[in-house]
Amino acid sequence: MKYQHNFNPTISDEDIFEEIVIEKEDIGYYNLVHQDGSVFKKYAEGVKQKNIVVIGIGGSTLGTYAIYKFLKYSKNLSKKLYFLETTDPIDIKSKLENIELDDTLFIVISKSGTTIETISIFKYINSLIKCDKNNTLVITESDSKLSEYAKANEIMSFNIPKNVGGRFSVFSAVGLVPLAIVGIDIDQLLSGAKEMHDSFFSKTQTYERVLKKARFFVEYKNSFNINVVFSYSSRLEGFNKWYIQLWGESLGKIDINSTRQGLTPIGIIGPIDQHSFLQLIVEGRRDKTVTVIKVEDFDSNLVIPSVRLEGLEELDYIDGIEFSSLINEQADATIESINNLNDIPCDVISIDSVNEKSIAALMYEYELLTSVCAKFMYINAYDQPGVEAGKIILKQKLKK
Amino acid sequence: MKYQHNFNPTISDEDIFEEIVIEKEDIGYYNLVHQDGSVFKKYAEGVKQKNIVVIGIGGSTLGTYAIYKFLKYSKNLSKKLYFLETTDPIDIKSKLENIELDDTLFIVISKSGTTIETISIFKYINSLIKCDKNNTLVITESDSKLSEYAKANEIMSFNIPKNVGGRFSVFSAVGLVPLAIVGIDIDQLLSGAKEMHDSFFSKTQTYERVLKKARFFVEYKNSFNINVVFSYSSRLEGFNKWYIQLWGESLGKIDINSTRQGLTPIGIIGPIDQHSFLQLIVEGRRDKTVTVIKVEDFDSNLVIPSVRLEGLEELDYIDGIEFSSLINEQADATIESINNLNDIPCDVISIDSVNEKSIAALMYEYELLTSVCAKFMYINAYDQPGVEAGKIILKQKLKK
Incomplete structure (x- = not known):
C-alpha cells in the first residue's frame, strides 16, 4: 500500500508566532x-x-x-x-x-x-x-x-x-x-505580566501552553463552542467578568471568509456554582471546555473548628481542615469528576497566591491566548464593529 | 400531485399542559x-x-x-x-x-x-x-x-x-x-407569583407565552444551544444568577433516549455588557437566543443635568434626559439592532417596576418555563444526579 497526503495543519505554530511578532509592532x-x-x-x-x-x-x-x-x-x-x-x-x-x-x-x-x-x-x-x-x-x-x-x-x-x-x-x-x-504595587503587576511576555516571546512554557490551548479551542470550536472558566475563589469574580469581555468581544467576529466565528465565554465561581452550573457541564451536551483556576496559597489560616453540633456528628470529619484546603479539595474533586467522564476537555491553571504578580500574569496570559486564537481564526481581535449599529440607533432615538 | 404526511409536532401544547397538571400533584x-x-x-x-x-x-x-x-x-x-x-x-x-x-x-x-x-x-x-x-x-x-x-x-x-x-x-x-x-412584603411576592400561576393554569397569556417560548427553545436547541438573558438594570444581577442555576441545573440532563440535553444559560447586564458581550451576539456564531428584560418604571427622577463641559459640547443632546429613559432607550436600541439582523431569535420582557409583585411574577414565570422546557425535552427538571460524583470524591479526599 502506498499513501500520500497533505493533511498538515493549515497553519503551523511557527507561522502563528511569526504573525504575532509582526503584529506586536502595531498592537x-x-x-x-x-x-x-x-x-x-x-x-x-x-x-x-x-x-x-x-x-x-x-x-x-x-x-x-x-x-x-x-x-x-x-x-x-x-x-x-x-x-x-x-x-x-x-x-x-x-x-x-x-x-x-x-x-x-x-x-x-x-x-x-x-x-x-x-x-x-x-x-x-x-x-x-x-x-x-x-x-x-x-x-x-x-x-x-x-x-x-x-x-x-x-x-x-x-x-x-x-x-x-x-x-x-x-x-x-x-x-x-x-x-x-x-x-x-503596579511594579509587581508589570513584573508579573512581563514574566509571561518574556516566556512567550522566548518560546518557552507560556508559548507552548498558549499555542497548544489556542489550537485546541479553535480546531474544536464547532463541537465545543462554549469555554467555561471555573474560578475557585470569589476573589476572581472580577477576573471572570474581564475574561468574558476579552474573549467575547475579541473573538466574536466575521472571518476572512465572511463566516461568523465566536467562542462563547462563561465565568463561574467555585464552590458556589457546583450548586448551579456543574450539573449542566456533567450531564448536558458536550459543547463546553472547562478551565479550572485555583489559588494555591490563600495566605489564610481560617480553620473549621472542632465544634460539636448535636445531630450533625456525621460531618465531624471536616473538623480541623483549613478553609483554604477545603476549597482546593473541592476544586480537585470537581476536576477529578470531570476527568473521569473522559469526554470533557478540561485544563487547570494554578496561580501562586493572592498577590499582584499572580493576577497580572494570569491576565497577560489570557490576552496572549486571545490574540493567538484570533490568528488561528483569521479574525481581527482588536475591533468591535458589531456594536456600532446600536450606538447609531440610540443617538437617533435620543436626538428626537 | 398528491401528498400525505405525519409531520405533526411530536407533542402538542395540550399534551404538555396535561402533563404539567399531573406533575403539579407531586412537585x-x-x-x-x-x-x-x-x-x-x-x-x-x-x-x-x-x-x-x-x-x-x-x-x-x-x-x-x-x-x-x-x-x-x-x-x-x-x-x-x-x-x-x-x-x-x-x-x-x-x-x-x-x-x-x-x-x-x-x-x-x-x-x-x-x-x-x-x-x-x-x-x-x-x-x-x-x-x-x-x-x-x-x-x-x-x-x-x-x-x-x-x-x-x-x-x-x-x-x-x-x-x-x-x-x-x-x-x-x-x-x-x-x-x-x-x-x-411577602404577601405581594406571593401575589405576584400567584398571578402568573393563575394565568398559566387558566390557559391565558402566561400559558400562551410560556408554551410558545419553550417550544421554540427546545425545537431549535441544536442550532441555538445558548440562551442569553440581557437584563437592563444592575438590580437584576441576582435574578440573572438565579436564572443560571434554574436553567442550567434543571435542563442539563440526560433524556429518556440517553441523549445529553442542555440549554446553556448566560446572564448579562445592560448597558454594561453592550461593551462586553454584545459584539459576540451580533457578529458571532448564530448559536444564541436573546431575551431582553426591561424595567418600565424605575421610580427615579435622576436626570442628566444641563452642565456645560467645554470640549464635550457634541454630547449636549443628552442634557435633560432622565437616566431611566436613557437606559430604556439603550435597551430599545439594542433590541432594534438585533432585530435588524433578522437571524437572532429575540424576545423582550418588560416588568412594571421595582417592586415585589414584578420580580415574583418574573421568577415564577421562569420556573414555569423551565418545567415546560423539561417536558418538551423528556427530562426530569427536578433532580441533579450529575453533581453526586464530585461530592463522593470530595468526601474521600477529606476523610484521608
Missing part, C-alpha cells in the same frame, strides 16, 4: 509590560482624597475591577475604589449615597472620549459637586473631546495609546493609575 | 403561591437583631439574593441581609469583619441538612459567637440532621417541603422568611 498592549510606572506612582503619591471613583464602562473599568477585587482584602489598601459604570439610576444613586463626595477623586476614563454612559454620569456628578483640577483626573486618547475638556479646565490627564484597545488596556494608565492610587 | 413549587405567609410574618416581627446572615449555598440563597438585590435600594428596609455561601476563606473573613455578630440572627439553610459548605461555615461561626435559640434559625427538611440539631438545641426551625427542590424554593420558607425579616 500596543504587548509592549505595555516595558513601561516605567514612575510617572503613575508619582501622581498617585500626590492624591490626598480617600475615595477614588472611576467613571467608565467596559474596558475602562473591568480590568481595574478584576485586580482590585482580587487583592482588596489581602492588601492593606489606603483608599477605597468605586466604579460608576452604568446608567441604571438606582445604581448611580445608591453608590453615591455612600461616598463622601468632597473627599473624592473622580477619574473619568473613556478611550473615545465621548462614551455616552461615562459622560452622562460625569455630568450628573458635576451637578453635585464642582469638578476641577483639584478633584478630577482624565484618562483618554490624546486628541479626544474629553482630552479637550481636560485641557480647557487645566485638569490633569493621562493618555490611552491609540494602539491599545479598551479591553487590552489594563496595564496602561487605565488600570495602573487608579490601582497605584489605592496602594496596589 | 411542590407550583402550589407555594397558595401559602398563607402569616406564620413567616409573625416570626419576622419578633426578630430583634439588626443584621440577618443567611448561611447557605445554591438554591438556599440565590432566589433570596435575587429579590433582595432587586428591591434593597427601592424599599425602606429595616434590616441588612448578608449571605455566607462559599468556603473561600478571604470571602468569609472579609464579610464577617463588617458585621456586628452580637446583633445578628444566623439563618442556617440546607435542604439536605448536611451541605458541607453550610455546616463548615456554621461551625466557624460557632467558634466566634455562641449560637443558640436566641440568635439562630434553621430552615431544612423536617427529618434532616440539621433539623435534629435544631431540636436538640431548642432552636426554631422552618421546613422545606420534601417535594420542593432547592432551586425552586424561593417562595417557600427559604426565601420568604429572610425576606420578611428585612421588611420585604
Whole structure:
C-alpha cells in the first residue's frame, strides 16, 4: 500500500508566532509590560482624597475591577475604589449615597472620549459637586473631546495609546493609575505580566501552553463552542467578568471568509456554582471546555473548628481542615469528576497566591491566548464593529 | 400531485399542559403561591437583631439574593441581609469583619441538612459567637440532621417541603422568611407569583407565552444551544444568577433516549455588557437566543443635568434626559439592532417596576418555563444526579 497526503495543519505554530511578532509592532498592549510606572506612582503619591471613583464602562473599568477585587482584602489598601459604570439610576444613586463626595477623586476614563454612559454620569456628578483640577483626573486618547475638556479646565490627564484597545488596556494608565492610587504595587503587576511576555516571546512554557490551548479551542470550536472558566475563589469574580469581555468581544467576529466565528465565554465561581452550573457541564451536551483556576496559597489560616453540633456528628470529619484546603479539595474533586467522564476537555491553571504578580500574569496570559486564537481564526481581535449599529440607533432615538 | 404526511409536532401544547397538571400533584413549587405567609410574618416581627446572615449555598440563597438585590435600594428596609455561601476563606473573613455578630440572627439553610459548605461555615461561626435559640434559625427538611440539631438545641426551625427542590424554593420558607425579616412584603411576592400561576393554569397569556417560548427553545436547541438573558438594570444581577442555576441545573440532563440535553444559560447586564458581550451576539456564531428584560418604571427622577463641559459640547443632546429613559432607550436600541439582523431569535420582557409583585411574577414565570422546557425535552427538571460524583470524591479526599 502506498499513501500520500497533505493533511498538515493549515497553519503551523511557527507561522502563528511569526504573525504575532509582526503584529506586536502595531498592537500596543504587548509592549505595555516595558513601561516605567514612575510617572503613575508619582501622581498617585500626590492624591490626598480617600475615595477614588472611576467613571467608565467596559474596558475602562473591568480590568481595574478584576485586580482590585482580587487583592482588596489581602492588601492593606489606603483608599477605597468605586466604579460608576452604568446608567441604571438606582445604581448611580445608591453608590453615591455612600461616598463622601468632597473627599473624592473622580477619574473619568473613556478611550473615545465621548462614551455616552461615562459622560452622562460625569455630568450628573458635576451637578453635585464642582469638578476641577483639584478633584478630577482624565484618562483618554490624546486628541479626544474629553482630552479637550481636560485641557480647557487645566485638569490633569493621562493618555490611552491609540494602539491599545479598551479591553487590552489594563496595564496602561487605565488600570495602573487608579490601582497605584489605592496602594496596589503596579511594579509587581508589570513584573508579573512581563514574566509571561518574556516566556512567550522566548518560546518557552507560556508559548507552548498558549499555542497548544489556542489550537485546541479553535480546531474544536464547532463541537465545543462554549469555554467555561471555573474560578475557585470569589476573589476572581472580577477576573471572570474581564475574561468574558476579552474573549467575547475579541473573538466574536466575521472571518476572512465572511463566516461568523465566536467562542462563547462563561465565568463561574467555585464552590458556589457546583450548586448551579456543574450539573449542566456533567450531564448536558458536550459543547463546553472547562478551565479550572485555583489559588494555591490563600495566605489564610481560617480553620473549621472542632465544634460539636448535636445531630450533625456525621460531618465531624471536616473538623480541623483549613478553609483554604477545603476549597482546593473541592476544586480537585470537581476536576477529578470531570476527568473521569473522559469526554470533557478540561485544563487547570494554578496561580501562586493572592498577590499582584499572580493576577497580572494570569491576565497577560489570557490576552496572549486571545490574540493567538484570533490568528488561528483569521479574525481581527482588536475591533468591535458589531456594536456600532446600536450606538447609531440610540443617538437617533435620543436626538428626537 | 398528491401528498400525505405525519409531520405533526411530536407533542402538542395540550399534551404538555396535561402533563404539567399531573406533575403539579407531586412537585411542590407550583402550589407555594397558595401559602398563607402569616406564620413567616409573625416570626419576622419578633426578630430583634439588626443584621440577618443567611448561611447557605445554591438554591438556599440565590432566589433570596435575587429579590433582595432587586428591591434593597427601592424599599425602606429595616434590616441588612448578608449571605455566607462559599468556603473561600478571604470571602468569609472579609464579610464577617463588617458585621456586628452580637446583633445578628444566623439563618442556617440546607435542604439536605448536611451541605458541607453550610455546616463548615456554621461551625466557624460557632467558634466566634455562641449560637443558640436566641440568635439562630434553621430552615431544612423536617427529618434532616440539621433539623435534629435544631431540636436538640431548642432552636426554631422552618421546613422545606420534601417535594420542593432547592432551586425552586424561593417562595417557600427559604426565601420568604429572610425576606420578611428585612421588611420585604411577602404577601405581594406571593401575589405576584400567584398571578402568573393563575394565568398559566387558566390557559391565558402566561400559558400562551410560556408554551410558545419553550417550544421554540427546545425545537431549535441544536442550532441555538445558548440562551442569553440581557437584563437592563444592575438590580437584576441576582435574578440573572438565579436564572443560571434554574436553567442550567434543571435542563442539563440526560433524556429518556440517553441523549445529553442542555440549554446553556448566560446572564448579562445592560448597558454594561453592550461593551462586553454584545459584539459576540451580533457578529458571532448564530448559536444564541436573546431575551431582553426591561424595567418600565424605575421610580427615579435622576436626570442628566444641563452642565456645560467645554470640549464635550457634541454630547449636549443628552442634557435633560432622565437616566431611566436613557437606559430604556439603550435597551430599545439594542433590541432594534438585533432585530435588524433578522437571524437572532429575540424576545423582550418588560416588568412594571421595582417592586415585589414584578420580580415574583418574573421568577415564577421562569420556573414555569423551565418545567415546560423539561417536558418538551423528556427530562426530569427536578433532580441533579450529575453533581453526586464530585461530592463522593470530595468526601474521600477529606476523610484521608
